[in-house]
Amino acid sequence: MSKTLVVVVPDVDTLAATVASRLVAKIVDAQAERGSAGVVLTGGRIAKRVLAALPGLPEAAAVNWSQVDLYWGDERFLPAGDPERNETQAREALLDALPLDPARVHAMPAADGPDGEDAEAAAARYAQELHLGGADLPPFDVLMLGVGEDGHVASLFPEHPVLNETASTTAAVHNSPKPPPTRITLTMPAIQSAYEVWLIAAGPDKSDAIGRALNGDKLLPAAQATGTVKTYWLLDKAAAAAVN
Numbered sequence: 001m002s003k004t005l006v007v008v009v010p011d012v013d014t015l016a017a018t019v020a021s022r023l024v025a026k027i028v029d030a031q032a033e034r035g036s037a038g039v040v041l042t043g044g045r046i047a048k049r050v051l052a053a054l055p056g057l058p059e060a061a062a063v064n065w066s067q068v069d070l071y072w073g074d075e076r077f078l079p080a081g082d083p084e085r086n087e088t089q090a091r092e093a094l095l096d097a098l099p100l101d102p103a104r105v106h107a108m109p110a111a112d113g114p115d116g117e118d119a120e121a122a123a124a125r126y127a128q129e130l131h132l133g134g135a136d137l138p139p140f141d142v143l144m145l146g147v148g149e150d151g152h153v154a155s156l157f158p159e160h161p162v163l164n165e166t167a168s169t170t171a172a173v174h175n176s177p178k179p180p181p182t183r184i185t186l187t188m189p190a191i192q193s194a195y196e197v198w199l200i201a202a203g204p205d206k207s208d209a210i211g212r213a214l215n216g217d218k219l220l221p222a223a224q225a226t227g228t229v230k231t232y233w234l235l236d237k238a239a240a241a242a243v244n
């Protein structure tokens, strides 16, 4: 039975440091158990802060970075290297400085990649990459998600048809209410396959959506994002203001 836990810390800096530290511990534990770890990264402001906080942690020295598989929960479908791509932001904040195995960095395709601007083909290509080892998705030890002011996670937005996609593990998103309009995302069943889902949010603008999601308002994608073992809500005090 999956458990939901809420962790509240005083402010955004403490949140970034706390999540970074928990992430390192999780990777170290997964590597101790299985030899490798699978981490799904998120985009957005809190993601950048978490990744930037990681190198300052002494415990980060315990990670074998060559045995970490990195995936993304969603991507803004833009050309490679575009500063708005979640991949570009993660590389700049941390990844370029780590001794990762490039074959284990599973970025979502860019809009100038092999499929050009065909977002459906690019999403299908990413699904193929995820399923390379067989029919199942790879093990996602931790899947991190930022939470939008509207309660979106990854690129799954409230009332958008892709939220109901269950036939595939990835999808193209058109007409996203948040720019850019075209995106690629893991679908909700793919998110729900992770052992642990961590929903991370800071600031007062998120408090309403977080309060609603934690009260079980399933119209919000954030309320549907759960891990098979645990679901953590990692919040600063401002974001947790409506949590009762």
Ligand SMILES: O=C1O[C@H](COP(=O)(O)O)[C@@H](O)[C@H](O)[C@H]1O
Binding pocket: 042, 043, 044, 045, 046, 047, 074, 075, 076, 086, 145, 146, 147, 148, 149, 153, 154, 155, 178
């Ligand atoms: O566009 C996106 O936004 C969300 C939330 O970002 P934030 O800046 O409000 O923290 C993010 O989780 C998602 O990955 C990204 O594509």
